[in-house]
Amino acid sequence: MLASQLVGRRGGSVPAWVATILVTSGALSAAAAASAAEFTVERSEQGAVVKLDGQLVTEYLVQSGHKPVLWPLVGPTGKPLTRSYPVRDEPAETHDHLHHRSLWFMHGKVNGIDFWTEAPKNGVVRHREFVELHGGAEGRIVTLNDWLTFDGKKVCEDRRTFVFRAAPERRIIDVELVVAASEGPLTFGDTKDGGFGVRVADWMAVDAHKGGRIINSEGHADAAAFGRRAAWTDYNAPSDGQTVGIAILNHPSSYGFPTYWFVRTYGLFAANPFGRKAYEGAGAKDGSLTIEAGHSFTLRYRILLHVGDEKSAKIAEAFAQYAKESFGSK
Secondary structure (H helix, E strand, O other): OOHHHHHHHHOOOOOHHHHHHHHHHHHHHHHHHHHOOOEEEEEOOOEEEEEEOOEEEEEEEEEEOOEEEEEOOEOOOOOEOEOOOOOOOOOOOOOOOOOOOOEEEEEOOEOOEOOOOOOOOOOEEEEEEEEEEEOEOOEEEEEEEEEEOOOOOEEEEEEEEEEEEEEOOEEEEEEEEEEEOOOOOEEEOOOOOEEEEEEEOHHHOHHHOOOOEEEEOOOOEHHHHOOOEOOEEEEEEEEOOEEEEEEEEEOOOOOOOOOEEEEOOOOEEEEEOOOHHHHHOOOOOOOOEEEOOOOEEEEEEEEEEEEOOOOOOOHHHHHHHHHHOOOOOO
16 A cells, blocks of 8 residues: 555544555565566467467577578567567568678678678578577577588587566677687688677668667667677667667676677668778778687677666666676687
């Protein structure tokens, strides 16, 4: 019972200690309700569906075009924050960049092979198996995937871990990508075309002129954020009377931190730690990474699907907290 209800029933003021108990009780009840939120992660025809208290968060599609993807990404207001095309053909959406499939991880130069775009003779990432599908207070998906040439020769492999959590006005997806040189020496080359990223919904794009905005941890905004290194970048826009956004945070233990950002005002939003020369110019040091057979490198990101802009959603504070979390050595 609220303090105001108690006053109404008794006709007098409520002692301070009673009001304190009531307010505290209400806060604890709200916290308990939040903590009781439950994720389910269940197999589907196309992969695995993630829901929070019965409401869709995303679906892990084992194959969409040339790769596994997460589609859609549904924010805390229930609105999808990524473009549907080309996973699902929506006539009202833009139809550019066939390889921009909601959320994905690919690269344009892997031992010289283009895994980024989806031309017929480009590389393909094939889902091998689910290692873990788990629900509860948090959701968890772990997969193994093979990177193949167009004619089926294996180049390397990866292990992907997605952990889903909920907080007030926020959905959280922690991502760990471990790429292993399973077939011999492996080079991720210096190119702008690559990385881990999303294609935001059309209405969120800066170029839609509906209030969309890009901002990073260094204060670079919109087109000026392209090719910059930053600990985090946020893409937000107003929708149905309130601002919502997607932030991607780069953990300090991730290879190449702080990453370069392949982020565009038309809606592409990707973290690419390998594009040093591509982004900084011919005079820069080559950003390629070569690892020997049997070795691996790790990328770590936290995605925040949030209400508010980068300030009201406290993205800088969220990064500071994320940076304190330990995942071991790079």
